[in-house]
Amino acid sequence: MKKLVPILLLPVVLVLAAAAFAPKLASDARLRAEAVAAVRAATGREPRIEGPVGFSVLPWPAITAEDLTVDDEDGDSRLMVPRLRVVLHLLPLLTGQARADHIELASPELSIVGSEASLDGFSALVAGLGTSRLDADIRVTDGQLLVRHGNVSEVVIPRADVRLAWQGMKEVALKGKLTWRGEPLDVDFALSDVARLAAGGGAGLRLSASGPPAEFSFDGSVKLAGGPVAEGQLAMSSRKLRDTLEWLGLDAPTEQGFGAFALRGQALMSDQGAALSSARLELDGNxxxxxxxxxxxxxxxxxxxxxxxxxxxxxxxxxxxxFDSDDGTWSDDPLDLSRLARLDLDLRLSATRVRAGNSQFRRMAASAVLKNGKLSLAIGEAEAWDGIFRAAIHVAPGPNGAGADARVDLAGDDVAFAKAFGDIFRSQRLEGKGSFHLTAGGAGESIAQIVTGLDGDFTLSGAHGALVGMDVGRILDRLAKRPLSGMGDLRGGRTPFDSIELSATIAGGIARLAKFEVESSRLRIAMNGKCSIARRDLDLSGEATLMGSKEAGTQVASFELPFIVRGDWERPVVLPDAQLLIRRSGAARALFGDKLNTLDPLGVSGSANP
Incomplete structure (x- = not known):
């Protein structure tokens, strides 16, 4: 125990010795010179101390100074420290030498110019650090980083509590916590071979930052000669990319999705931009x-x-x-495409399999091009609905930036109509296989306005299918035998066909049928009229013909029924021409006589032709 007493008393002796030698450093000039020397060794720049300086022994020998300022030669960066504390090594102090163990900066403020000149200032700062022989730690408490734009300063990092480990000209390492955009981040930074970097060569760079919004890491090399360039392995991830984009001040391009996200690859970054090769992107499970x-x-x-x-x-x-909405009406919400003007995008995507809702695509090649606020989405070709599908959508801001100008081009070859129209238009009233082509466009400040002024055309041809919603053959058979029995709603059932042809022009939100013909061995149907896309209703007339036996090799009509189609898209009503049915009834002719020609008991037998 007695042997341990001298060892236990050693700290006390050292403190007393430091107190004895403290007066040698106690003069204002000497303290100021030692503080300036320590900061100069750390930064490579000449500091200014405008406040008082002092020396304390407990709890550890240290030089204190107030109102410290360090500027670079071009004035592009400035470090202002309200309070500086240089903690000294104890043993050199016993010989009258002041050697820094670590430097403490309380509430420092680093401001840089927000321009290309700041890169030159940063390079000059690194050049100064590369000549520093300081082997100490710099501990920052409640620090701030500001970027100056003219006479206006923006606080980029409002709070930083970090520790900067300095190993002379060899390595600089920083670790701690800081706040950026209102979120706390854990940062870990290491820069090796600082002297070589300052001389124009390359140096190792390792950087990681993690917090609630996202995680980021880079491991590679950096050089400053000729402009800063960093190359290495880059990785980013986020539990919810939508929240990360919002944190960065960006908007997600869709209202849904953008959840779990991860990206990594080989990065090459400079002041002109960045390139990422051999990249692997994971987003929402894709x-x-x-x-x-x-x-x-x-x-x-x-x-x-x-x-x-x-x-x-x-x-x-x-x-x-x-062209659909959840409540059956077009949205009147104002369209805002201002987010499209924030960047230009040219993205190409190829996939073996793509699922979009209930739709399945195979071997799809697509592109998204955004330039000067104008967006173009295209599917060059994809296998879909048992056939081939192509699509192009073009959207541009309207006049004076209000609303939008939209154009759509959709085409399907040898596709299954029920699957295709069920997925695109949410309508499965047509079965069979064939081809279709839709081109349409309009402009307005809302979807409703665009649809009201829609222009374009639509063509369709198919075979071996059916019209779903009515059985025209069954109705014609019944009416041929008992004309008056058919008065009423003719909805329900299916009408098989061997071929179907349709063409329509769209003008001012109204689609007008130029041709609609359905044929089978039993019947033929022809229709014309118009359909309001804006109001989503029908105003059509047509004639269904029941085919009889063949005479002289030609199939002849056995019964003809004019009919009309009214109502909305989801619940159309099909009614026969009432006058014609009554005329064909012998019992009715005996009752009405000559008045039969003007009788219209239902008031719906008028022509629907425009």
Whole structure:
């Protein structure tokens, strides 16, 4: 025990010795010179101390100073420290030498110029650090980072509590916590071979940041000569990308989706942009591989990329529908496309399998191009609905930036109509296989206005299918025998056909049938009229013909029925021409006589032709 007493008393002796030698450092000039020397060794720049300086022994020998300022040579960056504390090594102090163990900065403020000149200032700062021989820690408490734009300063990092480990010209490491955009982040930074970096060579760079919004890491190299360039492995992830984009001040392009996200690849970054190769992107359970390029031109961000996937599920981003709404009416909500003007995008996507709601696509090649606020989405070709599908959608801001100008081009070859129209238009009233082509466009400040002024055309041809919602053959058989028995609603059943042909023009939100013909061995149907897309209703007339036996090799009509179609798209009403049915009834002729020619008991037998 007695042998341990000297060891236990050693700290006391050292403190007393430090107190004895403290007066040697106690003069204001000496303390100020030692503080300036410590900061100069750490930064490579000449500091200014405008406040008082002092020396304390307990709890550890330290030099204190107030109102410290460090500027770079060009004035692009400035470090202001209200209170500085240089904690000294004890043993050198016993010989009258002041050697820093670590430097404590309380509430420091670092401001840099928000322009390209700031990169030069940063390079000059690193050059200064590369000549520093300081081997100490710098501990920052409640620090701030500001970016100056002219006479206006923006607080980028309002709070930082970090520890900067300095190993002379060899390595700089920073670790701690900071706040950015209102969220706390854990940061870990390491820069090796600082002297080589300052001399124009390359140095190792490792950086990671993690917090509630996202996680980021980079492991590679950096050089500053000729402009800063970093190359290495980049990784980013987020539990919910939508929240991360909102944190960054960006809007997600869709109202749904953008959940779990991860991205990694080989990155090459410079002040002109960034390139990511051998990239692997995971978003909402989808995995894609490819590459991206990001560059800056005239203050605009331009993103180019190409991705390939084995399987893509678009269900998280909403149902694939065109010209439909949940409550059966078109939306009057104002359209705002201002977010499209924030960047330019050129993205290519290829996938073996794609799922969009109930739709299944195979071998799809698609693209999304956004330039100067104008968006173009295209599916070059995809296997869908047992056939081939192509699509193009073009959207641009309206005059003065209000509303939108939209154009749609959809085409299907040898597709199953029930599947295709059920997925696109949410209507399954047509069965069979064939081809269709829709081109339509309009402009307005809301979807309702666009639909009201819609222009375009629609064509369709198919075979071996059926019209769902009425059995025309059964109705004609019954009416041929008892004409008056058919008065009423003719909905229900199916009407098989061998072929169908349809063509329509769209003008001012009204689709006008130029041709609608359905044929089978039993019957023929022809219709014309109009359909209001804006009001979603029908005003059609037609004639159904029941075919009889063949005479001289030609099939002749055995019964003809004119009819009309009224009502909305979802619940159309099909009614026969009442006058004609009464005329064909012998009992009715005896009752009405000559008045039969003007009789219209239902008031619906007038022509529906425009």
């Amino acid at each position: 995995v894609s591989e490819g590459g991206f390029n990001l560059r800056l031109e005239d203050g605009r961000s331009i993103v180019q990329g190409s991705l390939a996937s084995e399987s893509v599920d678009l269900t998280p981003y909403g149902q694939l529908t065109i």
